[in-house]
Amino acid sequence: MSFVNLKQLAGELGLSSSTVSRAMRDSYEISTATRERVKAVAQQLNYQPNPYAGSLRNNVTKTIGVILPQLDNHFFSLAINGIEEVAQQNGYHVLIYLTHDSGEQEKAVSKYLTSGRVDGILLALASGTRSVGHLEKLKLMGVPIVQFDRVSDALQTATVTTDDYTSSYQATEHLIKAGCRTIAHLMVSESLSIGSRRLHGYQAALHDHQIPYDTGLVLNGRGTNEDNLGHITQLLQQRPDIDGIFASVERLALSSYQACQRMGLSIPDAIKIIGFSNMETASLLAPSLTTITQPAYAIGKEAARILFQAIIKHKPVLPTQSLELKSELIARASTARKG
Amino acid sequence: MSFVNLKQLAGELGLSSSTVSRAMRDSYEISTATRERVKAVAQQLNYQPNPYAGSLRNNVTKTIGVILPQLDNHFFSLAINGIEEVAQQNGYHVLIYLTHDSGEQEKAVSKYLTSGRVDGILLALASGTRSVGHLEKLKLMGVPIVQFDRVSDALQTATVTTDDYTSSYQATEHLIKAGCRTIAHLMVSESLSIGSRRLHGYQAALHDHQIPYDTGLVLNGRGTNEDNLGHITQLLQQRPDIDGIFASVERLALSSYQACQRMGLSIPDAIKIIGFSNMETASLLAPSLTTITQPAYAIGKEAARILFQAIIKHKPVLPTQSLELKSELIARASTARKG
Numbered sequence: 001m002s003f004v005n006l007k008q009l010a011g012e013l014g015l016s017s018s019t020v021s022r023a024m025r026d027s028y029e030i031s032t033a034t035r036e037r038v039k040a041v042a043q044q045l046n047y048q049p050n051p052y053a054g055s056l057r058n059n060v061t062k063t064i065g066v067i068l069p070q071l072d073n074h075f076f077s078l079a080i081n082g083i084e085e086v087a088q089q090n091g092y093h094v095l096i097y098l099t100h101d102s103g104e105q106e107k108a109v110s111k112y113l114t115s116g117r118v119d120g121i122l123l124a125l126a127s128g129t130r131s132v133g134h135l136e137k138l139k140l141m142g143v144p145i146v147q148f149d150r151v152s153d154a155l156q157t158a159t160v161t162t163d164d165y166t167s168s169y170q171a172t173e174h175l176i177k178a179g180c181r182t183i184a185h186l187m188v189s190e191s192l193s194i195g196s197r198r199l200h201g202y203q204a205a206l207h208d209h210q211i212p213y214d215t216g217l218v219l220n221g222r223g224t225n226e227d228n229l230g231h232i233t234q235l236l237q238q239r240p241d242i243d244g245i246f247a248s249v250e251r252l253a254l255s256s257y258q259a260c261q262r263m264g265l266s267i268p269d270a271i272k273i274i275g276f277s278n279m280e281t282a283s284l285l286a287p288s289l290t291t292i293t294q295p296a297y298a299i300g301k302e303a304a305r306i307l308f309q310a311i312i313k314h315k316p317v318l319p320t321q322s323l324e325l326k327s328e329l330i331a332r333a334s335t336a337r338k339g
Numbered sequence: 340m341s342f343v344n345l346k347q348l349a350g351e352l353g354l355s356s357s358t359v360s361r362a363m364r365d366s367y368e369i370s371t372a373t374r375e376r377v378k379a380v381a382q383q384l385n386y387q388p389n390p391y392a393g394s395l396r397n398n399v400t401k402t403i404g405v406i407l408p409q410l411d412n413h414f415f416s417l418a419i420n421g422i423e424e425v426a427q428q429n430g431y432h433v434l435i436y437l438t439h440d441s442g443e444q445e446k447a448v449s450k451y452l453t454s455g456r457v458d459g460i461l462l463a464l465a466s467g468t469r470s471v472g473h474l475e476k477l478k479l480m481g482v483p484i485v486q487f488d489r490v491s492d493a494l495q496t497a498t499v500t501t502d503d504y505t506s507s508y509q510a511t512e513h514l515i516k517a518g519c520r521t522i523a524h525l526m527v528s529e530s531l532s533i534g535s536r537r538l539h540g541y542q543a544a545l546h547d548h549q550i551p552y553d554t555g556l557v558l559n560g561r562g563t564n565e566d567n568l569g570h571i572t573q574l575l576q577q578r579p580d581i582d583g584i585f586a587s588v589e590r591l592a593l594s595s596y597q598a599c600q601r602m603g604l605s606i607p608d609a610i611k612i613i614g615f616s617n618m619e620t621a622s623l624l625a626p627s628l629t630t631i632t633q634p635a636y637a638i639g640k641e642a643a644r645i646l647f648q649a650i651i652k653h654k655p656v657l658p659t660q661s662l663e664l665k666s667e668l669i670a671r672a673s674t675a676r677k678g
Contacts, residue, residue, distance in 0.1 A: 071416040080410060084437065093451050096435035098423065112432050225619060257623045280564060284596045286625030 004045045006140075013041055021140045027316065063093045064307065065118040067109055069101045069126045069150065073250055074278035075296045076124070079148065082300025083122060090308050092119075101222065103128035110134040114141060120307045122300075125150040127189035127222050144310035144317045148303040149294075151193045158321040160303040162294045164194050167327040168201025171246050171274045171292050176209050178272050178335050180244030184217045184235060186228075186252040198248040198276075217242065221252045228252060232259040236271075244335075247275035253289060272335040276327075287333035294327045343384045345479075352380055360479045366655065402432045403646065404457040406448055408440045408465045408489065412589055413617035414635045415463070418487065421639025422461060429647050431458075440561065442467035449473040453480060459646045461639075464489040466528035466561050483649035483656045487642040488633075490532045497660040499642040501633045503533050506666040507540025510585050510613045510631050515548050517611050517674050519583030523556045523574060525567075525591040537587040537615075556581065560591045567591060571598040575610075583674075586614035592628060611674040615666075626672035633666045 010017045015038070023030045023038035030038075041047075066083055068076050080096065087094045095118065099105040106126045113121065114137065121143055123135070132155040139145055139157065151159040175183050185202045189195045203213050219235055221228040232255055236242060247253035253275025260267050267273055267287055274290045282289040302323050310317045349356045354377070362369045362377035369377075380386075405422055407415050419435065426433045434457065438444040445465045452460065453476065460482055462474070471494040478484055478496065490498040514522050524541045528534045542552050558574055560567040571594055575581060586592035592614025596606065604610050606626055613629045621628040641662050649656045 071410055071419060072413060074411065077410040080437065081439075084439070093448070094437070096437070098419065098433070098435070100420075100423070109432070254620050254623065257620070261623065281593050281596070281624070284593065284600065284625060285620070285623050286627075288625075 004047050006047070009038075009042055009045060009047045012045060013038060018136065018140060025142070025316075061117060061119050062091065063095055063118045064120045064122065064304075064311075065095045065097060065109075065113055067097045067099060067106065067121060067123040069099050069124055071098060074280065075149065075250065075276075075294060078278055078296035079124075079300035079303075082297040082302075083304045086301055086304035086308060090312070092308075099126040099128075101127045103130055107134045110138055113143070114138060118143070120144040120311045121146075122303050122307055123147050125152055125192060127192050127195070130191060144307055146303045146307045146310075146317055148299050149194065153193070156319050158303075158306050158317045158319060158323075160299050160306070160323045160325070161193070162299070162325050162327045164197035165201040165204075167276075167292045167329065168198040168246070168248070169205045170201075170329050171276075172202045172205035173209070174290070174329060174331065174335060175244040175246060175272055175274060176205065176211070178244070178268075178337050180272055181211060182214075182217065182239070182241045183211075183244040183246055184219060184239070184242050186219050186221050186232065186245060186247045186249075186256065188249050188252075189220065189222050195248065202246060221249075221255070225251060225255060228255040229258050229262075232256055233262060236260075236263060236265065243271055245271060245273045245275075247273065250275060250277040250279060253277055253291075257285065257289075267334050268336050269338065274329075274335050282330075283332060285334075287336075290332045290335040291330050292327050293330055295325045298325055343386050345386070348377075348381055348384060348386045351384060352377060357475065357479060364481070364655075400456060400458050401430065402434055402457050403459045403461065403643075403650075404434050404436060404448075404452055406436045406438060406445065406460060406462045408438050408463055410437060413619065414488065414589065414615075414633060417617055417635035418463075418639035418642075421636040421641075422643045425640055425643035425647060429651070431647075438465040438467075440466045442469055446473045449477055452482070453477060457482070459483040459650045460485075461642050461646055462486050464491055464531060466531050466534070469530060483646055485642045485646045485649075485656055487638050488533065492532070495658050497642075497645050497656045497658060497662075498532075499638050499645070499662045499664070500532070501638070501664050501666045503536035504540040504543075506615075506631045506668065507537040507585070507587070508544045509540075509668050510615075511541045511544035512548070513629070513668060513670065513674060514583040514585060514611055514613060515544065515550070517583070517607075517676050519611055520550060521553075521556065521578070521580045522550075522583040522585055523558060523578070523581050525558050525560045525571065525584060525586045525588075525595065527588050527591075528559065528561050534587065541585060560588075560594070564590060564594060567594040568597050568601075571595055572601060575599075575602060575604065582610055584610060584612045584614075586612065589614060589616040589618060592616055592630075596624065596628075606673050607675050608677065613668075613674050621669075622671060624673075626675075629671045629674040630669050631666050632669055634664045637664055 006017050010020045020038055023035045084094050097109045103126055106129055132152050135155050145157050148160040187195050187199055206213050219231055236259055245256045247256055256273050265271050277291040278293055278296045282291050306321050345356050349359045359377055362374045423433050436448045442465055445468055471491050474494050484496050487499040526534050526538055545552050558570055584595045586595055595612050599606050606612055616630040617632055617635045621630050645660050
């Protein structure tokens, strides 16, 4: 007896693999007519669903995987605490995998996880990720995925994020109100959700305050800390008119401090700095750092809560379950107005 | 046909389970005579070694586990980078497990790992761990273990540490030479290797400089950051004569800064502070923090190197493979003498 695989069956039906897979699982997203047609042809061609999917859906591992781009970031260490609290309540183990912001590493980890090692995945995308095919594959195999903070809309699943656009707008406006006119924006990656949303918030605030958007003031800081320090120093040397920096992630705010220290530029007199950060010690820096602080612990907790609903009830994770939580702007000395 | 298990066989022989297990694996640690006696009785009683041990020793998972007490510590995030570099060279995946310094969590993770999920383990002990039976069990099952930074000598395996005693002696002497006479020592846990070694270095330096050791100046800071901040504030209120603080871990140095900030105590004029830390941004604090900086990346790399030797060559990890690397004292403003 010969078998067809998912791809062959989909080809036969003239449908995408994803549609066929969802039809076989009686997904609400697929019409009843299509479901019936898919099942009839599947039976005819002797299609056997992937054996992994079944074992995964039986929740045999009692383990969830958390895929993180990096560790030296207070946001992620706090989010992990929230995730672990919920996992413990559910009697689950948490495995952490690091991608170091590499798309290749993320693919390798995803492939590794296709062998049924976890019952579900929480994921913050690597900045190096350009397409989400590797994650689609996990989803097709029945592994529920919830994305948090750094998300892709292409991967149709629930996301837990903060109000990146609004808080970036506020951060930029905060600098403008403090007297800044030439504001640099340090971002991680435009292909990352947080990258583009934070950039758009920055652009909108400039626009509303009649400040022209200048691409020469936008720096992509996805290198090592040393690389970033070099690039920021270079930018500040080339553009002595810069009087404010909006850093879209914690480590870029710290690299900005280092660059100013190295160049003898006084914060906040010569340059004001604001950054997204969950550093508990932002108030101990010289000067204390004005931050946009995300509810990192709550983000981890909510993302895990959505994931466990899917795992326990054997239901898919739906984009409609997505949540957006509010960040808080905490003004400190690094953006203080003169005198 | 009936079988005996390891414990029953050991009882029959009047030996410990550990000795019997090692004898069955032809360990160099067991005399030839004992090995022969053990094997003869094992055959007689129809002893079957644990089936897991065999599969583990075949390195089927291509995965190593890293057990860490916490994430919000720059030492561990750097050590992980060193570990991952070596793991990648060997084509291995790295799973990270957090214990949050809880002995119970460490036991749960160890139990989870007995089911053959990893080919080897790198471990920094939780401060809450009081005995290492759970790790002994993994070792008996043939899972190689290398400990780093926070180690137990009771668990006979290789360790990769820094010169905790010497560098603590130097840190204390550095404060004494800067003029301090009443030096508080903030430690994590006396039951932890780094706890006792750092305490002993502190005591020895005081002794050599004819300063009496005062237990009232030693604070155990293994609570939450908020707990620790409260305890340090209380200590500083009760003992206004304190003119120096030696923090044995990064987060206690930061809590000390917060306590001084809260109480309006000027660093370094009223109190000088030195701490173990791998914070890249120690120089950005107000004032910049004098640190004992451990070679965290090299520690992770060396620990992984020893582990992979054992995994690849199917050899046990030996205590004689242990390494001690040197830390560096970097003097900054927080311990500066009065101008």
